[in-house]
Amino acid sequence: MKCPKCNGELAEQTFLTQSGEIVIDKCKRCAGIWFDKGEAELLRDDWTSVSVDDGDQFLGMIYNEIRNIDCPRCQQPMKSINDPKQTHILYEICPEHGFFMDSGEFSDFRKLSVKEAFDYILDMYRKDHPDDTF
Numbered sequence: 001m002k003c004p005k006c007n008g009e010l011a012e013q014t015f016l017t018q019s020g021e022i023v024i025d026k027c028k029r030c031a032g033i034w035f036d037k038g039e040a041e042l043l044r045d046d047w048t049s050v051s052v053d054d055g056d057q058f059l060g061m062i063y064n065e066i067r068n069i070d071c072p073r074c075q076q077p078m079k080s081i082n083d084p085k086q087t088h089i090l091y092e093i094c095p096e097h098g099f100f101m102d103s104g105e106f107s108d109f110r111k112l113s114v115k116e117a118f119d120y121i122l123d124m125y126r127k128d129h130p131d132d133t134f
């Protein structure tokens, strides 16, 4: 699978946690992370963003400037969501398939499961775009 941001190679990485294995796709070039919605049911207490998201924050800031990316699963344009608490940060989400985070962004979600992070981002999007249905 290709990275939606930089077209680099997304490499599958498996992390063993107390709740089971989770597979994420991480870009070899920009260190962005793609989270599949289907993989998002696991994880909370033993979820360590540090081990997953160990990319360079400055790299993440550069790639955060890249907007209008397509979902790597369905090739549809992804929805962009501004974090109301950190307005410089933009998340990209495909409500059907998952979400993409730039390097360093996931550390803000270390207290949440991936599922909760996904729901949280989706929630932000809905508040932003109340007329958009999906």
Ligand SMILES: [Zn+2]
Residues within 6 Å of the ligand: 003, 004, 005, 006, 007, 008, 027, 028, 029, 030, 031, 032
């Ligand atoms: Zn990339």
Ligand SMILES: [Zn+2]
Residues within 6 Å of the ligand: 071, 072, 073, 074, 075, 076, 094, 096, 097, 098
């Ligand atoms: Zn999609």
